[in-house]
Amino acid sequence: MLLRKLYIVAALIACGPATALAQQAGALQIEHPWVRATAPSQTTGAGYLSIHNSGADADKLLSVNSDIAGMAEVHKVTKADGMVKMGPVQGGLAIPGGKTVDLxxxxxxxxxxxxxxxxxxxxxxVSATLDFAKAGKVDVTFKVEPLTYQPASGHAGSMNMDHMSMDHGDANGSMSMKMMKMAPSGHGN
Ligand SMILES: [Cu+2]
Structure with missing residues (x-):
């Protein structure tokens, strides 16, 4: 027990103060899982978290499941010619050894x-289960944050993509949309 506590404390120190909810799963530390609140008519929601791999070997996030959703996917966003496209990550999301992958x-x-x-x-x-190639199935609790929420460790200069207006209605894998909203860095409230 004491050892386990020390391990968690060490992970917190290594990853900084924004990670009070770090969760250990094998070599992985899963930090700050949250989803954005949705409007009543909205049928999709976006979930975010940070995954740090303290091991030497790569792991992979293979799939996500949750009772709140008929279907959940790990999405990759690509931008080209002013369009944002997103679709399921093919073959799982790689979490390289010694690296942090931010969603x-x-x-x-x-x-x-x-x-x-x-x-x-x-x-x-919101409860969900993440399935990793090496770390296995990990139960994670996502906190629902308000529509206006921006994580404290926001990425300077990054684009704020608003999922609210996106249509994910079809199960044909990939979708595209016009860029809906751009917010300058800082997201000042
Ligand atoms: Cu998406």
């Missing part, structure tokens, strides 16, 4: 909860 607003990856069974309300908690 964050405006970033390259996020978790997409689709076919939501009800609105996500700020302050609620």
């Amino acid at each position: 964050s607003p405006g970033g390259n990856y996020h978790i997409m909860f689709m076919q939501l069974k009800g609105p996500l309300k700020a302050g609620d908690k």
Whole structure:
């Protein structure tokens, strides 16, 4: 028990103060899982978290499951010619040894909860299971944050992509959209 506590403390120190909710799973530390609140008519929600791999070997996030959604995917965002496209990561999201992979607003990856069974309300908690190639199945609790929420460790200069207006209705894998909203860095409130 004491050893386990020390390990968690060490992970917190290594990854900085924004990681009070770091969760250990094998060599992985999963930090700050959150989803954005949704409007009543919205059928998709975006989930974010940070995954640090303190081991030497790469791991892979293979899939996500949650009772709140008929379907969940790890999405990769690509930008070309003023268009933002997103679709499932093929073959899983690699988490290289010694590296941190951030799933964050405006970033390259996020978790997409689709076919939501009800609105996500700020302050609620959402349970999901992440399936990793090496670390196995990891139960994670996402905190539902308000629509205006921006993580403290926001990525300067990054684009704020608003998922609210996106249509994820079809299960044909990939989708595209016009860039809906650009916010300058700082997201000042
Ligand atoms: Cu998406």
